[in-house]
Every structure is written in structure tokens, then in C-alpha cells.
Amino acid sequence: MTSTESALFSLIARELRLGNAILSRDTKPSDIPTWDSLSNALLFVAIQKDLSENLSFETYASCATLGELADLLVQSSKI
Numbered sequence: 001m002t003s004t005e006s007a008l009f010s011l012i013a014r015e016l017r018l019g020n021a022i023l024s025r026d027t028k029p030s031d032i033p034t035w036d037s038l039s040n041a042l043l044f045v046a047i048q049k050d051l052s053e054n055l056s057f058e059t060y061a062s063c064a065t066l067g068e069l070a071d072l073l074v075q076s077s078k079i
Contacts, residue, residue, distance in 0.1 A: 004051075005070045011050055012066070015043055025067030052076045 001009075009023040016034045029035045035043075044060050047069075054076040063069040 004073050008070050015046055027066045
């Protein structure tokens, strides 16, 4: 696991009150019952604040898996 993945998974686990064990590069938002439209918006704000100020919502929303999101963060990350 890369440092970007670790930071992303930790942030998601914290925001959604999950354990890291269930998150992987293949995890989709639909795999997580607590990932609803409100938490999606809150996650985007937290990711922008903590990991990548340059990430647009359109780019964020286009990611099908956490792995795709982590790869995008590597390109524009503060980590």
C-alpha cells in the first residue's frame, strides 16, 4: 500500500467510521453502506482539504474505485 492509499483509506475510514480492513483499491463507494450522497460530499471536502486542493468534484466523482481515486491523488497530492 502506498502512502497516498494509506492516507486516503484512513481519511475515508475516519469520516465514515469504518475499519481500514474493509477498504482496498477495488472498493467501490457502493460497497460501503454508509457512503451516501451526504457523506460523498463531506468526503470530497475532506479529501480536498487534507490530500489535494486541486481535485475537482467532477474528477472525484468519475472514480469508480478507491484505487482510481488514489491514482488521481498521486498526480495532484500534497502528500
